[in-house]
Amino acid sequence: MRARTLVPTLEAFLESEEAAPSSEPPDWVHVLTGLARAGTRIARVVARTGLTGTLPRTGDRNVHGEAATRIDKYAHNAIVEEVADAEMLCSIISEEAEDLMPLPSGHPDGGCILAVDPLDGSSNLGVNVPVGTIFSLLPHSPSDDATGAGLTLSDILRPGRDQIAAGYILYGAATTLVYTSGRGVHGFIRDPESGEFLLNRRDIRVPSPSARHYSTNEAYTRRWDPRQHELVRHFKKPPPGGAKGFSARYIGSLVADIHRTLLVGGLFMYPAFRGKPEGKLRLMYEAAPMALIMEQAGGRATNGTEDILDIRPRDIHQRTPLFAGTRELVDLAASFLGHGERRRA
Numbered sequence: 165m166r167a168r169t170l171v172p173t174l175e176a177f178l179e180s181e182e183a184a185p186s187s188e189p190p191d192w193v194h195v196l197t198g199l200a201r202a203g204t205r206i207a208r209v210v211a212r213t214g215l216t217g218t219l220p221r222t223g224d225r226n227v228h229g230e231a232a233t234r235i236d237k238y239a240h241n242a243i244v245e246e247v248a249d250a251e252m253l254c255s256i257i258s259e260e261a262e263d264l265m266p267l268p269s270g271h272p273d274g275g276c277i278l279a280v281d282p283l284d285g286s287s288n289l290g291v292n293v294p295v296g297t298i299f300s301l302l303p304h305s306p307s308d309d310a311t312g313a314g315l316t317l318s319d320i321l322r323p324g325r326d327q328i329a330a331g332y333i334l335y336g337a338a339t340t341l342v343y344t345s346g347r348g349v350h351g352f353i354r355d356p357e358s359g360e361f362l363l364n365r366r367d368i369r370v371p372s373p374s375a376r377h378y379s380t381n382e383a384y385t386r387r388w389d390p391r392q393h394e395l396v397r398h399f400k401k402p403p404p405g406g407a408k409g410f411s412a413r414y415i416g417s418l419v420a421d422i423h424r425t426l427l428v429g430g431l432f433m434y435p436a437f438r439g440k441p442e443g444k445l446r447l448m449y450e451a452a453p454m455a456l457i458m459e460q461a462g463g464r465a466t467n468g469t470e471d472i473l474d475i476r477p478r479d480i481h482q483r484t485p486l487f488a489g490t491r492e493l494v495d496l497a498a499s500f501l502g503h504g505e506r507r508r509a
């Protein structure tokens with residue numbers, strides 16, 4: 165009989181892998197475990213969508229003028245509650261809040277900011293499509309004011325390269341948490357029996373498969389730049405002698421599209437186009453955390469002219485085009501779009 169190996173829980177993994185020998189795990193670990201607790205609460209509510217009246221929309225609009233569902237607000241509140249005790253945090257940036265949210269007075273300034281999209285893709289919930297939470301932890305530049313109350317925008321608008329940790333929670337057939345702290349990418353699945361997130365994939369690498377996917381909303385073709393047209397035309401050309409051609413996959417739910425791209429390879433694209441000069445996705449809590457995940461897994465992410473992780477935000481809710489996935493495909497996209505390796509003939 166084969167001996168059963170014990171699968172580490174998220175907490176056990178963080179303790180053994182993220183702490184230096186014989187020392188305490190770093191403080192961001194408490195934020196991550198808080199996010200996992202919030203994810204458990206959000207997953208439960210997501211699973212009951214349709215039964216509990218979390219849809220239809222409330223009629224409220226979030227800071228981007230988009231209809232916010234009650235479940236987006238629930239997810240935001242669950243996250244704020246579950247991370248509020250983490251001493252390293254001083255404030256939160258959320259898709260659901262117009263301004264930087266300082267933590268209640270009396271909370272120490274731990275020098276760190278959580279940027280979060282509490283529930284991305286919630287418009288998909290009405291048809292039972294996976295949605296997700298995206299998170300990014302950033303240090304803020306030292307401020308004169310030890311309480312953090314004196315934080316200015318320039319203290320917090322840090323490029324993605326500075327992230328301490330980043331990742332996402334996917335509410336799909338299984339609730340899955342993927343994170344990186346800059347030392348590889350690890351994936352955990354929540355066991356509904358025990359309620360624990362259990363290690364499922366250690367050190368995930370984005371594959372370079374022979375059957376490749378491109379992933380984009382092609383309904384916007386009419387508004388694309390000619391270079392974007394040319395890139396997608398390239399994917400549709402008959403492949404040279406015997407090679408497998410491209411296939412398309414697009415869910416329209418970022419966390420699900422990125423998770424597939426991370427596990428099976430391919431190229432995810434949300435480009436700029438006429439009417440959306442910066443694309444749709446938000447830099448600080450959508451593109452930058454996904455870019456750190458991709459780079460740490462051996463892939464790449466660019467806005468077409470600059471690596472996402474090098475962009476210094478001008479605004480907490482800034483948008484950016486995003487091309488992410490298998491490194492050679494992102495290189496190819498960048499070469500068509502005018503950045504990176506010189507375009508092959």
Ligand code: AHG
Binds near residue numbers: 286418444
């Ligand atoms: P939101 O943040 O409003 O929930 O938007 C979802 C996002 C993201 O999940 C997905 O990648 C993108 O919207 C899809 O947008 P299109 O419908 O324009 O393709």
Ligand code: MN
Binds near residue numbers: 282283284285286
């Ligand atoms: Mn959202």
Ligand code: MN
Binds near residue numbers: 285
């Ligand atoms: Mn979103």
